[in-house]
Amino acid sequence: MSINMDVITDISVALGKILYYFLESLLYKIIPKTKKNVAGEIVLITGAGSGLGRQLAIHFAxxxxxxxxxxINQEGNTETCSLAKENGGEKVFPYTCDCSNRQEVYRVADQVRKEVGDVTILINNAGIATGKFFLDIPDHMVEKSFLVNAISHFWTCKAFLPAMIKANHGHLVCISSIAGVCGINGLSDYSASKFAAFGFAESLFFELTMVKKTEVKTTIVCPHFINTGMFEGCTSKYPFLLPILEQEYVAKKIVNAILEEQVYLMMPKFLYIILILKQIISPKMLMALGEYLGVDTCMVSFKGRKKANELQTETEGKHQ
Structure with missing residues (x-):
């Protein structure tokens, strides 16, 4: 009888919490959360030398x-530093760092702690994409995709999370992708690595909640393709449903999500519908939907392969 009462109690508590959080989320849809103040916070952005990373730096400045x-690109990073200062950034510290190299991440992290202080907002944004069909991807580029897009997150979090936990104050931001929640044709290595990044960030969110470090926040971002050099030339069949997003728009949405301490941010909102459909319809129906939306063919005209090929050549040069 006591066992049955324990079960009933657990179910009642769980349902009560679910109802509470459901009503809370509805309330925040009507009345936006109060935005937190990030003035004086130490914000580290990986992949800051161009694209989305640069736009995020300008917004936080x-x-x-x-x-x-x-x-890794010192010249691009220096340019971002100048732009951040032009936009009000009084304290901007650029560092050259290859995030795929664990020893280098730890070394530069130590330098940051000594010269700047403990990072309180960590934005794992660095990423690469080869844009090739699976059998055409060189082995070392598969490894590079995982090292940059996912495994680097382990090293940056190991470097900066302990101080956040000790102070019970901080924010972890993972820039994943639509390819991190739905497999994309022609992006097998990129998609798999972004799935890994999403899973790691989500696991950390639950882990921090379980150890009651609830003031260390998590935001996981999954945008559709962004108009950056990485995805240059990628097109959408129906842009009113799945547009190719502009950097400025995405950066603004990400900053707002961080300020409002949102856990998940997907862009555009149509992605939420796709995720629901993914769970309830057959794979063939999902393929038909992808074909209708142009997702299955978007990589065929992926001019960003030129960028990936340049990176491949550069990487091969380093291996020789």
Whole structure:
């Protein structure tokens, strides 16, 4: 009898919490959350030398944050530093760092702690895409995709999360992708690595909640393809449903999600419908939907392969 009562109690508590959080989420849809102040927060952005990382740096500079910019491209990173300062950034610290190299991540992280302080907002944004069909991807580029897009998140979080946990204050931001929740034709290595990044970030969110470090926030971002050099030339058959997103728009949405401490951000909102359909319809129906939306053919005209080929050549040169 006591066992049955325990079961009933557990179910009642669970249902009560589900109802509470459901009503809370509805309330926040009507009344937006109060945005937190990030002035003086130390914000580290990986992949800051161009694209989305650069736009995020500019936005946080305007908000008075202390910026730490990481990129393997020193020239691009220096340019981002200048732009951030032009947009109000008073304290901007650029560092050259190859996020795929664990020892280098730890070394530069130590340098950041000594020269700037403990990072309080970590944005794992660095990413690469080969844009090739599976059998055409060189082995070392498969490894590189995982090292940059997913495994680097382990090293950056190991470097900066302990201080956040100790202070019970911080924010982890994972830039995943639509390819991190739905497999995409022609992006097998990119998609798999972004799935890994999503899973890691979500696991950390639950882990931090379980150990009651609820003031260390998590935001996981899954946008459709962004108009950056990485996805240059990628097109959408029906842009009113799945548009190719502009960097400025995405950066603004991400910053807002961080300020409102949203856990999940998917862009556009039509992605939420696709995810629901993915769970309830057959794979053939999903393929038909993908064909209708142009997702199955978007990589065929992926001019961003030129960028990937340049990266491949550069990487091969380093291996020789």
């Amino acid at each position: 305007r908000l008075g944050a202390i910026l730490v910019l990481w990129d």
